[in-house]
Structure formats: C-alpha cells, structure tokens
Amino acid sequence: xxxxxxxxxVCAAKxxxxxGIHCGIxxxxxxxxxxxxxxxxxxxxAAVYTTNLVKGAPxxxxxxxxxxxxxxxxxxxxxxANTCNAxxxxxxxxxxxxxxxxxxxKAEDIVVASTGVIGQQMDxxxxxxxxxxxxxxxxxEGNQAAVEGIMTxxxxxxxxxxxxxxxxxxxxIGGIAKGSGMIHPNxxxxxxxITTDCAISSKMLQKAxxxxxxxxxxxxxxxxxxxxxxxVTVMANGLAGNQVICEEGKNFDxxxxxxxxxxxxxxxxxxxxxxxxxxxxxxxxxxxxxxxxAKTVAKSVICSSLTKAAMFGADAxxxxxxxxxxxxxxxxxxxxxxxxxxSPKGEILVCKNGAGVDFSEEKAKEILLETEITIDVDxxxxxxxxxxxxxxxxxxxxxxxxxxxx
Amino acid sequence: xxxxxxxxxVCAAKxxxxxGIHCGIxxxxxxxxxxxxxxxxxxxxAAVYTTNLVKGAPxxxxxxxxxxxxxxxxxxxxxxANTCNAxxxxxxxxxxxxxxxxxxxKAEDIVVASTGVIGQQMDxxxxxxxxxxxxxxxxxEGNQAAVEGIMTxxxxxxxxxxxxxxxxxxxxIGGIAKGSGMIHPNxxxxxxxITTDCAISSKMLQKAxxxxxxxxxxxxxxxxxxxxxxxVTVMANGLAGNQVICEEGKNFDxxxxxxxxxxxxxxxxxxxxxxxxxxxxxxxxxxxxxxxxAKTVAKSVICSSLTKAAMFGADAxxxxxxxxxxxxxxxxxxxxxxxxxxSPKGEILVCKNGAGVDFSEEKAKEILLETEITIDVDxxxxxxxxxxxxxxxxxxxxxxxxxxxx
Numbered sequence: 001x002x003x004x005x006x007x008x009x010v011c012a013a014k015x016x017x018x019x020g021i022h023c024g025i026x027x028x029x030x031x032x033x034x035x036x037x038x039x040x041x042x043x044x045x046a047a048v049y050t051t052n053l054v055k056g057a058p059x060x061x062x063x064x065x066x067x068x069x070x071x072x073x074x075x076x077x078x079x080x081a082n083t084c085n086a087x088x089x090x091x092x093x094x095x096x097x098x099x100x101x102x103x104x105x106k107a108e109d110i111v112v113a114s115t116g117v118i119g120q121q122m123d124x125x126x127x128x129x130x131x132x133x134x135x136x137x138x139x140x141e142g143n144q145a146a147v148e149g150i151m152t153x154x155x156x157x158x159x160x161x162x163x164x165x166x167x168x169x170x171x172x173i174g175g176i177a178k179g180s181g182m183i184h185p186n187x188x189x190x191x192x193x194i195t196t197d198c199a200i201s202s203k204m205l206q207k208a209x210x211x212x213x214x215x216x217x218x219x220x221x222x223x224x225x226x227x228x229x230x231x232v233t234v235m236a237n238g239l240a241g242n243q244v245i246c247e248e249g250k251n252f253d254x255x256x257x258x259x260x261x262x263x264x265x266x267x268x269x270x271x272x273x274x275x276x277x278x279x280x281x282x283x284x285x286x287x288x289x290x291x292x293x294a295k296t297v298a299k300s301v302i303c304s305s306l307t308k309a310a311m312f313g314a315d316a317x318x319x320x321x322x323x324x325x326x327x328x329x330x331x332x333x334x335x336x337x338x339x340x341x342x343s344p345k346g347e348i349l350v351c352k353n354g355a356g357v358d359f360s361e362e363k364a365k366e367i368l369l370e371t372e373i374t375i376d377v378d379x380x381x382x383x384x385x386x387x388x389x390x391x392x393x394x395x396x397x398x399x400x401x402x403x404x405x406x
Numbered sequence: 407x408x409x410x411x412x413x414x415x416v417c418a419a420k421x422x423x424x425x426g427i428h429c430g431i432x433x434x435x436x437x438x439x440x441x442x443x444x445x446x447x448x449x450x451x452a453a454v455y456t457t458n459l460v461k462g463a464p465x466x467x468x469x470x471x472x473x474x475x476x477x478x479x480x481x482x483x484x485x486x487a488n489t490c491n492a493x494x495x496x497x498x499x500x501x502x503x504x505x506x507x508x509x510x511x512k513a514e515d516i517v518v519a520s521t522g523v524i525g526q527q528m529d530x531x532x533x534x535x536x537x538x539x540x541x542x543x544x545x546x547e548g549n550q551a552a553v554e555g556i557m558t559x560x561x562x563x564x565x566x567x568x569x570x571x572x573x574x575x576x577x578x579i580g581g582i583a584k585g586s587g588m589i590h591p592n593x594x595x596x597x598x599x600i601t602t603d604c605a606i607s608s609k610m611l612q613k614a615x616x617x618x619x620x621x622x623x624x625x626x627x628x629x630x631x632x633x634x635x636x637x638v639t640v641m642a643n644g645l646a647g648n649q650v651i652c653e654e655g656k657n658f659d660x661x662x663x664x665x666x667x668x669x670x671x672x673x674x675x676x677x678x679x680x681x682x683x684x685x686x687x688x689x690x691x692x693x694x695x696x697x698x699x700a701k702t703v704a705k706s707v708i709c710s711s712l713t714k715a716a717m718f719g720a721d722a723x724x725x726x727x728x729x730x731x732x733x734x735x736x737x738x739x740x741x742x743x744x745x746x747x748x749s750p751k752g753e754i755l756v757c758k759n760g761a762g763v764d765f766s767e768e769k770a771k772e773i774l775l776e777t778e779i780t781i782d783v784d785x786x787x788x789x790x791x792x793x794x795x796x797x798x799x800x801x802x803x804x805x806x807x808x809x810x811x812x
Contacts, residue, residue, distance in 0.1 A: 052729065052733045053732040053737075054728050054733075054760075055732075081725075085761065086761050117725070118725030118729070119724065119728075119761065121762075305803075310808065313807070319487075319489070322490060323458065323460055326458040326459040327460075334460050354460075354490060355492050393808075395801050395805070397711075397715070398799055399801075400715075401711070401715030402716065402718040
C-alpha cells in the first residue's frame with residue numbers, strides 16, 4: 001500500500017473548496033479570522049470533541065447538526081472562542097443560518113467551530129458582513145486561506161494531504177490544523193478539519209476517527225491543559241467513486257492507514273509548533289506488557305514539565321524520564337527499563353535496567369541540540385508499543401502565557 | 407484551643423537535638439549537606455512516602471527500620487538522591503550503622519533520607535568522615551543547621567514550631583522542610599521531618615499523619631512531577647508527660663489540629679518557594695457536592711500550567727481557571743461556578759455562574775501583583791471545601807530546569 005503526499009490540503013479531495021478572510025472578529029485587519037470548507041455534495045461526517053466539561057458553544061451546535069451523520073460545510077472563526085458567553089449558542093446557530101442561506105443549504109448541514117479568547121461577548125455583525133465574501137471566494141485553491149483563518153499565533157500553517165488507492169480508484173485525503181500558540185493568551189485549542197473523497201459510510205467514518213484519535217490526537221500534549229474547544233471533524237463526500245466502505249476489512253484498513261498518516265503528521269506539526277516550543281519531542285515506548293501501559297508511560301513522559309525543561313536545555317537528565325514513568329501509575333518493572341535519546345545526530349543509551357550507565361555528555365548534548373528528539377523507552381516487559389508527542393518547555397511558553405491579555 | 411508559635415523548629419519539643427554540617431557530598435564547602443535530628447529517648451514514629459514506583463533507596467531502608475513504630479534519630483543528606491544507584495540500599499544501610507554506632511543505638515532505630523541528583527553513584531566516605539562531628543555537635547540550638555543541611559536550592563529555610571496543651575500539660579511540635587529548587591536540576595524532592603514531645607501511640611501517630619497529608623502535602627504541587635524521594639516523618643517522644651493518646655477523642659483532635667497547623671504552614675512555605683516561584687498560589691474551593699470534588703477541583707486549578715503562567719503575569723485570565731475545572735473530571739455544574747481573585751489588596755469577582763462579568767482590569771492587576779494570591783472557586787453545589795497550594799510558572803522555573811547538569 002503506497003501513499004503519495006500531494007498538494008491541496010482540505011481541497012485535495014474531489015469536490016471540496018475552501019476560503020478564508022478577515023471579517024472583523026480580530027482587530028488586526030491583516031489577520032484572517034473566518035474560514036470555510038465546502039463540499040459540492042453532502043458528505044458523511046464524523047467528529048470527536050474535547051472531554052472538558054466547559055465546552056465551547058459551537059461544539060454543542062455542531063453535535064446536534066451532525067447527529068444524522070451528514071454535513072456539507074465547516075465554518076470556523078478565530079479571535080474569540082465563543083465559550084462561557086451567555087449568548088454563545090445563539091451566535092453559533094445564527095452563524096450557521098447565515099451561511100446556510102448563502103450556500104443554499106440547511107443550517108443542520110453545517111459544522112461550526114471557534115477558537116480564541118474565552119468568556120468574551122461575541123457579536124454576529126462580522127459574520128453577517130463577512131459570509132457573502134467568504135462564500136464568493138470559495139475555490140479549490142483556497143486551502144492556504146482557510147488554514148490562515150483558523151490560526152491564532154501558530155507560527156506555521158499546518159496542512160497535509162495524500163492520495164491512496166481503494167479498489168483501483170484513486171482517493172484523496174487532506175487536513176488542516178490549528179495548534180496552540182497565541183498572543184492574547186487564551187485556551188490552547190486544537191482544531192482539525194479533514195476532508196476526503198473516499199466513499200465511506202458515516203458509521204464507519206466515525207469508527208475510523210474514534211479509533212484513530214486514541215493513537216494520534218489523544219497522545220498529544222503541549223501543556224497538559226485540555227482545551228474547552230478541541231474538535232476534530234472528517235468529511236467524506238464519496239466523489240472518488242470507490243465502492244462505499246460499509247464494514248471492516250481490507251479497504252477499511254487502507255482508509256484507516258491513510259487517515260492515521262494525516263493525523264500523526266498533524267500531531268507532529270502541532271507539537272513542534274506548541275507554545276514557545278523549540279523542539280518536537282516524541283516518546284516512543286516499546287515492549288510494554290499492555291497497550292494501556294505503553295500509552296500511559298508515553299503520555300506521562302511527554303507531559304513532565306521537568307523532562308520538557310531538560311529537553312529545552314539539551315540536558316540528558318534521564319532521571320526525570322524515569323521519575324515520570326514511576327509516577328504514571330502504569331505497572332512497570334523499573335529495574336528492566338532502558339532509556340535512549342535519539343535524534344538525526346544519532347542515539348545514546350543513558351539508562352540500562354533502571355540505573356545509569358556511563359555515557360558521553362558531549363555526544364548526548366550534540367544529539368539533544370537537534371529540533372526533533374525521540375525519548376526511546378524500552379520496558380522489556382511485553383510486546384506492546386505506543387508513541388506520544390509534545391514539545392519542550394521554554395521561556396517563550398511562560399512569556400506567551402504570562403503576558404497581560406490587555 | 408490555642409496554639410502559640412514558638413522558636414526552635416525540630417528542637418522545640420523536649421528531648422530533641424539537631425545538627426547539620428558539610429561532610430563532602432557536595433563540592434561546595436560552604437553548603438551543609440548532612441543533617442541529624444536526635445531524640446534522647448525512643449520516639450513513636452510515623453511516615454508517609456512518595457507513591458512514585460521509582461523510589462530512593464533510603465525510603466526502602468527507612469520503611470523497614472520503622473516497621474516496629476519506633477525510631478530515635480533521622481539522618482538526611484543533600485547533594486545526591488541515592489536513587490537509581492546499584493549500591494543505594496547498601497549505602498543507606500551503612501549510613502545507619504555508622505550513625506547507630508556513634509550514637510549507641512541500633513541501626514533499626516534510624517530514619518534515613520536523601521535528596522539531590524538521581525542516578526549518581528554514591529560514596530560512603532563523606533558519611534564516615536562526617537558522622538562523628540555531626541553527632542558531637544548535636545544541640546537543642548541545632549535547628550537552623552539541620553534545616554540548612556537538607557536544603558538544595560531552596561531560597562529560604564523552612565521551619566515552624568508551636569505549643570499546645572493536652573490535659574493541662576504543655577506539648578510542643580515543630581518541623582522542618584526542604585522544598586523544590588535546585589541549581590543542578592534533579593527531582594523536586596520534598597522532605598519533611600516533624601518532632602513532638604506529645605505522648606501518642608505509634609498507631610495513632612500514623613493515623614494522624616496519614617489523615618493529615620490528605621489535606622496538606624497531598625494538596626501541594628510545584629510542577630506536577632511527583633518526586634522519587636518524597637517523605638514525611640513524625641517522631642513523638644512522649645516527654646511532655648501528657649497521658650498517652652491511644653484512641654480518637656478530644657486529645658487526638660487537639661493533636662491533629664496542631665499537626666495540621668505545622669503541615670499547612672510548611673506546605674505554604676514549600677509552594678511559595680517553589681522552583682522559580684514569585685508567588686504563592688492557594689486555590690480555595692467551597693460548596694462542593696463532595697469532599698473529593700472539592701479536592702479534585704482545587705488540585706486541577708493549582709496544577710494548570712496556563713493558570714500558573716497567567717498568575718506570573720498578574721493576568722486575570724479566569725477562563726483558564728474554568729478550563730482547569732472543566733478537565734478535572736470532577737462532576738460540577740459549570741453554570742453555577744463563581745470565581746474570585748483575592749490578595750491582601752482586596753478581592754475581585756471575575757466570573758459568575760460560569761460566565762464572565764464586567765470587572766476593572768486595573769483593580770484585578772493590583773490584586774494579582776501581590777505575592778500571595780487566592781483563587782477562590784465557589785461551586786454553589788453543596789457544602790464541602792478544600793484548599794490546594796502551588797506557585798506561579800516563571801522564566802526562572804525554565805531556567806533552573808533547563809540548565810545543563812554538567
């Protein structure tokens with residue numbers, strides 16, 4: 001099975017168009033703040049949402065709208081999270097109605113999302129003013145504009161697309177993401193929108209997404225603060241013309257792999273561009289007794305402030321990795337653990353069977369000065385593996401999040 | 407019931423002496439690195455330990471030694487955590503034997519603890535050389551020396567003592583603590599040693615300590631990284647002459663309150679002197695449906711990196727407080743939550759019934775520029791309350807923990 005990286009992002013798949021504009025939610029007129037993704041035909045749609053009890057109003061509206069498994073457009077603004085507002089639901093619904101009327105759809109066909117400062121009153125006027133222009137500018141070349149419209153202070157746009165084959169038909173899948181980084185500090189919201197022309201039932205699409213996030217977005221941490229507005233949606237409009245995937249089997253497996261390639265790529269882009277980050281960190285855990293243990297250990301290491309700060313300082317302080325494994329509550333045999341640091345500059349064993357080994361601090365430093373580091377943990381206790389992604393903890397993280405909102 | 411703050415720390419209670427010296431574990435000769443607390447008579451002794459699976463070797467030895475409920479001395483070094491060492495247990499046991507022979511005790515009468523860098527070979531020589539001098543200098547005036555010997559880069563010594571009455575007899579209790587701060591970054595180890603002359607059985611002493619830590623040290627977080635070497639011990643030598651507390655009742659309650667006053671004071675000292683901290687943060691949760699909910703919410707807020715960074719910036723970003731409550735997994739009614747920021751400069755309501763209220767950013771800033779901030783969360787959902795303590799997240803936290811060990 002071969003995947004080919006292609007251009008186009010959310011517009012790579014047949015029948016999808018996108019756009020992004022400045023409509024006035026942000027004060028800075030050079031920053032886009034409203035994005036639209038549109039499918040020419042109704043698309044099977046699946047979504048997963050934040051588990052935070054405090055939820056953005058748009059998530060509630062979206063959940064209702066896609067309860068039937070279909071949607072045809074995604075609208076997302078940046079600059080205001082529309083969360084903890086008295087009129088949040090009303091604004092989100094009105095946004096969908098305005099867009100539906102412009103596109104000739106029903107409001108229920110629309111996915112709505114927001115990202116930005118929490119607890120700020122929101123006004124419908126910028127949406128009213130902007131939606132006609134937003135729709136008018138829809139284009140198969142609109143991916144870049146759409147990515148820009150959902151960025152807060154992401155330093156890089158995050159987009160990826162690829163092609164794959166099912167039953168000899170070429171299918172395409174692409175996604176865009178907004179990670180965590182902001183000038184006006186607010187929630188570290190992650191938003192991901194994925195489109196594909198692969199034909200797959202709503203039920204199997206939801207199954208694919210719900211399964212996938214367990215090994216992708218749920219293994220991603222920038223600062224341990226679960227956002228109020230996290231949301232991942234996938235729209236599949238079927239225009240690739242393959243036989244509809246309605247059950248598990250070979251074709252579902254191919255789709256899952258394509259989806260996972262997209263989601264893991266976006267995970268790494270989000271982690272590497274985390275607030276203030278200078279490095280992408282991956283924790284790779286192997287030979288765990290259970291999958292749960294592998295995941296728990298990987299997440300605990302990637303979330304450890306002490307480990308993150310050590311990586312910022314290119315300090316091979318492996319004791320912090322062991323410490324984070326120890327408090328993860330995963331049942332591991334500490335005396336079996338090996339730890340290696342790996343980067344494009346090579347790899348170095350720093351801990352064997354739970355105790356330190358002699359190693360060259362110079363070589364370790366050379367490895368850790370790279371911008372992509374893998375913390376390789378071998379539990380030597382079974383056959384399950386897992387990966388988690390995060391970033392280092394830096395002065396800039398504190399700066400970004402310690403600045404006044406005002 | 408009245409408690410009177412008195413001088414003396416761990417030497418305040420009758421029959422306790424202490425000392426601290428430089429013995430050579432640290433390279434810097436101006437820094438003490440070995441401390442001793444000694445009771446003239448055997449003392450009922452209780453302890454609680456880190457839940458980290460990776461444990462310092464001294465904790466294992468201490469656990470064995472106080473299995474019978476008694477000890478007569480505590481020895482603690484700084485500069486090396488004696489954790490993840492091949493010869494850790496041997497070193498810890500040998501330390502106890504050396505001290506026992508010098509004091510005329512059995513090795514089993516001794517509590518041993520270590521704090522410092524993890525995974526570093528340890529040598530018995532400094533202990534051999536230092537213990538005779540350490541014992542010779544034991545004094546009822548030795549509290550300050552003992553505190554200094556357990557400090558790593560705590561910026562302030564942490565010590566408190568008070569007197570209380572049981573059955574007309576004056577009892578005394580005092581404690582010292584070492585918090586989290588280091589130049590050579592290692593584990594953020596917390597160590598606390600408490601002494602009292604109150605007469606109380608080993609069983610009731612353990613009960614008092616195990617109950618107390620749930621509302622004191624277990625509600626304390628500097629960076630969410632549970633140490634490998636955390637340990638709290640209490641020695642009660644009975645020299646106050648009160649009738650031995652052998653069961654619950656009025657006298658046990660008085661002892662519990664005295665103990666809690668000591669432990670909460672030390673918690674605040676540790677939190678306020680956390681790595682890089684500029685502020686002590688307290689999260690006070692009231693009117694929760696259950697005690698568990700109150701505690702979960704308080705801990706989640708105090709551990710939130712985004713909230714901690716906002717407090718560093720004196721930014722009234724209450725959305726982050728709500729966010730942290732939302733992802734805590736505690737079942738709360740978000741639409742009932744009120745949030746206030748409180749400091750010696752006054753208080754300000756920023757969120758009512760889960761939504762923002764108009765407030766003066768200027769007044770909020772004035773309040774948040776203080777060095778002791780209470781985040782007051784009213785769940786309006788029941789009658790349980792809890793407090794947790796932590797500190798802000800600062801550039802210096804990153805600096806301290808990002809520096810090279812070498």
